[in-house]
Amino acid sequence: MANIELDLPQLDVPQLDVRDGVDRETIETVAAMGAYKYGWATDIEMDYAPKGLSEDIVRLISAKNGEPDWLLDWRLAAYRRWLGMEEPHWAMLTYPKIDYQDQYYYATPRSMAVKPKSLDEVDPKLLATYKKLGIPLKEQALLAGVEAPEGERRVAVDAVFDSVSVGTTFKAELAKAGVIFCSISEAVKEHPDLVRKYLGSVVPPTDNFFATLNSAVFSDGSFVYIPPGTRCPMELSTYFRINAENTGQFERTLIICDRGAYVSYLEGCTAPKRDTHQLHAAVVELVILEDAEVKYSTVQNWYPGDEEGRGGIYNFVTKRADCREARARVMWTQVETGSAITWKYPSCILRGDDSQGEFYSIAIANNAQQADTGTKMIHLGKRTKSRIVSKGISAGRAQNTYRGLVSMHPKATDSRNYTQCDSLLIGDQCGAHTVPYIEVKNTSSRVEHEATTSKVDEDQLFYCRSRGMSEEEAVALVVNGFCREVLQALPMEFAMEAQSLVAISLEGSVG
Amino acid sequence: MLEIKNLHVKLEEEDKQILKGVTLSIGAGEVHAIMGPNGSGKSTLSYVLSGRDGYSVTDGSATLDGADLLAMEPEVRAAQGLFLAFQYPVEIPGVGNMTFLRTALNAQRKTRGEPEISAGDFLKLVREKAKALKIDADMLKRPVNVGFSGGEKKRNEILQMAMLEPKMCILDETDSGLDVDAMKLVSEGVNALRSAGRSFLVITHYQRLLDHIKPDVVHIMAAGRIIKTGGPELALEVENNGYADLLAEVQ
Numbered sequence: 185m186a187n188i189e190l191d192l193p194q195l196d197v198p199q200l201d202v203r204d205g206v207d208r209e210t211i212e213t214v215a216a217m218g219a220y221k222y223g224w225a226t227d228i229e230m231d232y233a234p235k236g237l238s239e240d241i242v243r244l245i246s247a248k249n250g251e252p253d254w255l256l257d258w259r260l261a262a263y264r265r266w267l268g269m270e271e272p273h274w275a276m277l278t279y280p281k282i283d284y285q286d287q288y289y290y291a292t293p294r295s296m297a298v299k300p301k302s303l304d305e306v307d308p309k310l311l312a313t314y315k316k317l318g319i320p321l322k323e324q325a326l327l328a329g330v331e332a333p334e335g336e337r338r339v340a341v342d343a344v345f346d347s348v349s350v351g352t353t354f355k356a357e358l359a360k361a362g363v364i365f366c367s368i369s370e371a372v373k374e375h376p377d378l379v380r381k382y383l384g385s386v387v388p389p390t391d392n393f394f395a396t397l398n399s400a401v402f403s404d405g406s407f408v409y410i411p412p413g414t415r416c417p418m419e420l421s422t423y424f425r426i427n428a429e430n431t432g433q434f435e436r437t438l439i440i441c442d443r444g445a446y447v448s449y450l451e452g453c454t455a456p457k458r459d460t461h462q463l464h465a466a467v468v469e470l471v472i473l474e475d476a477e478v479k480y481s482t483v484q485n486w487y488p489g490d491e492e493g494r495g496g497i498y499n500f501v502t503k504r505a506d507c508r509e510a511r512a513r514v515m516w517t518q519v520e521t522g523s524a525i526t527w528k529y530p531s532c533i534l535r536g537d538d539s540q541g542e543f544y545s546i547a548i549a550n551n552a553q554q555a556d557t558g559t560k561m562i563h564l565g566k567r568t569k570s571r572i573v574s575k576g577i578s579a580g581r582a583q584n585t586y587r588g589l590v591s592m593h594p595k596a597t598d599s600r601n602y603t604q605c606d607s608l609l610i611g612d613q614c615g616a617h618t619v620p621y622i623e624v625k626n627t628s629s630r631v632e633h634e635a636t637t638s639k640v641d642e643d644q645l646f647y648c649r650s651r652g653m654s655e656e657e658a659v660a661l662v663v664n665g666f667c668r669e670v671l672q673a674l675p676m677e678f679a680m681e682a683q684s685l686v687a688i689s690l691e692g693s694v695g
Numbered sequence: 696m697l698e699i700k701n702l703h704v705k706l707e708e709e710d711k712q713i714l715k716g717v718t719l720s721i722g723a724g725e726v727h728a729i730m731g732p733n734g735s736g737k738s739t740l741s742y743v744l745s746g747r748d749g750y751s752v753t754d755g756s757a758t759l760d761g762a763d764l765l766a767m768e769p770e771v772r773a774a775q776g777l778f779l780a781f782q783y784p785v786e787i788p789g790v791g792n793m794t795f796l797r798t799a800l801n802a803q804r805k806t807r808g809e810p811e812i813s814a815g816d817f818l819k820l821v822r823e824k825a826k827a828l829k830i831d832a833d834m835l836k837r838p839v840n841v842g843f844s845g846g847e848k849k850r851n852e853i854l855q856m857a858m859l860e861p862k863m864c865i866l867d868e869t870d871s872g873l874d875v876d877a878m879k880l881v882s883e884g885v886n887a888l889r890s891a892g893r894s895f896l897v898i899t900h901y902q903r904l905l906d907h908i909k910p911d912v913v914h915i916m917a918a919g920r921i922i923k924t925g926g927p928e929l930a931l932e933v934e935n936n937g938y939a940d941l942l943a944e945v946q
Contacts, residue, residue: 649770649773650779651795651802652806654770655770662787662790665787
């Protein structure tokens with residue numbers, strides 16, 4: 185284990201490439217894995233916009249959402265800019281060229297043509313879909329004025345199905361606390377001032393190829409506003425489901441946490457098994473004002489593709505939090521187990537003095553999956569603090585890269601960062617890579633970077649088995665131990681789910 | 696209890712015969728010790744019995760209460776009551792000692808078709824067993840064997856043994872790396888577990904462990920065979936004269 189303190193300006197640490205092995209059986213049984221639980225599709229009548237991307241499609245999406253002119257213009261400006269941009273290829277990802285004209289940009293269940301006024305009016309097929317996914321779209325107990333049984337977690341859900349939000353629960357109760365939680369298309373209509381003020385203020389439409397594409401074609405997503413001094417009375421969550429074939433999902437999430445407010449937000453995603461790749465390019469913007477705090481947790485479980493790398497979601501996501509004022513705090517926690525390709529760097533702009541950013545990540549890549557994920561901590565304010573804990577697990581033939589930037593600007597005096605980056609290898613055909621970029625432009629800040637690479641070794645597995653655990657229990661135990669610090673950062677019930685997901689994702693990876 | 700007949704074992708990867716016909720019979724409640732010089736095959740015997748990869752059995756058999764041990768997966772052997780206290784207990788970072796114990800205990804119960812132990816009962820049991828081995832609450836919370844001293848690791852092995860209640864316990868050089876006090880504590884732990892239905896195979900290099908854990912039978916192993924079997928006095932003979940005389944006697 186290396187513990188290096190770096191205060192050199194502009195230091196780029198060279199890429200580390202480690203390959204190591206257990207035994208052949210391990211690799212063979214990796215191929216036997218295939219436990220994706222959410223691979224079924226909902227048979228439902230859909231309306232599609234014509235295939236491909238053009239100004240007309242952008243106008244159509246805007247019209248479908250009944251948007252004001254300023255937003256249409258905003259989209260069109262993004263689209264025109266996007267036409268001149270090139271897809272980035274600096275990540276350690278290999279995939280065939282994406283044909284942006286060969287997919288649908290808008291797909292909605294026909295039953296959603298007229299937006300349901302309440303959850304009772306939502307198409308039973310859609311409700312059944314979420315029920316099967318284990319996502320409660322019900323709030324009867326509450327509507328009837330009955331308290332939820334003690335210990336039962338109440339979570340408000342916004343459910344996004346392909347291009348549209350099908351419903352949001354607990355809206356009325358949240359409204360009592362002054363909290364706005366609705367789909368972004370609804371927010372554009374109901375809260376135009378807030379949307380107009382903050383949309384694109386963290387991730388501008390010009391930010392990067394995928395964010396610009398999203399700005400042009402985003403169809404729906406979630407909107408949250410927590411008023412000053414308010415602790416959101418329950419956890420909020422959005423559940424994304426891609427169902428339609430050959431359709432990209434482009435959602436946009438905007439969360440504004442006003443002064444002294446607090447919210448914990450959860451995000452989950454799944455998709456059916458398909459032989460073809462599907463594009464998912466989302467943007468998430470968090471605006472955090474003075475003394476406010478946002479916890480944003482993701483369990484990303486998009487369909488990862490089969491053992492040979494057929495199908496699976498291409499997940500190109502831009503997530504960024506702006507700690508805009510003093511003492512703002514953000515904590516990103518992600519468990520990335522799905523997707524054929526993951527390109528995702530939830531970042532923190534630590535603008536306010538004494539603001540804090542944390543990033544906890546578990547990225548699992550099995551079979552032919554490729555993940556290039558990490559974070560950026562941009563220290564602008566004085567005495568800002570950041571912490572990065574990244575746990576990458578590679579199995580099968582997967583490639584898993586941590587890519588991160590820690591940047592201390594000249595004015596960010598007396599700031600601190602601590603980064604811990606651990607890789608775990610299962611088998612001898614996978615790869616773990618760590619690409620940390622560190623820039624320090626003042627002399628009073630401190631940056632620490634620790635990195636380890638290890639493997640699940642036969643001794644650990646034999647030790648567990650000699651005590652009575654099956655091989656799969658043993659792998660799950662060892663890997664969950666490896667991920668412990670990150671699992672502990674998740675809300676409790678979510679942590680349990682993530683823990684079993686870790687086990688499922690690696691099922692059959694050792695034999 | 697444990698019947699080993701004419702056991703021949705070679706390394707899987709290379710053509711090296713390690714056990715060349717080991718025959719051993721341990722009755723219920725008996726304590727047998729195996730002593731022998733380095734490289735005689737003592738540890739290999741413990742690994743083969745518990746099912747570690749990397750060895751091929753070329754001849755012979757091993758049964759536990761009549762069941763073919765060698766045909767079982769390691770976890771099934773454990774559920775059937777076989778336990779190996781490791782010479783070098785393995786570290787598992789991030790996994791709390793309690794979590795490990797509970798997972799192991801419930802896994803064995805599941806294999807045997809028994810219900811899982813409740814959290815309350817488990818806690819009560821582990822506290823009681825830990826106390827006897829002077830294992831404090833802190834050590835139960837720490838990750839399995841990570842940062843444990845040599846003595847703590849061995850006490851932890853005995854704690855696992857006490858929790859899992861096996862019927863056939865193999866102790867592989869449990870005395871190595873222990874100071875006098877730790878050895879006493881470990882031995883007391885083992886002695887407390889001695890019962891009419893539980894047998895022990897104590898593998899050791901030195902006689903001193905056998906001062907604390909009194910064996911019924913002592914075997915001397917050399918070059919992959921048991922060359923002499925006797926009572927506790929055999930261990931003393933080795934202590935006084937070394938292995939050279941015994942080896943010469945056989946040759």
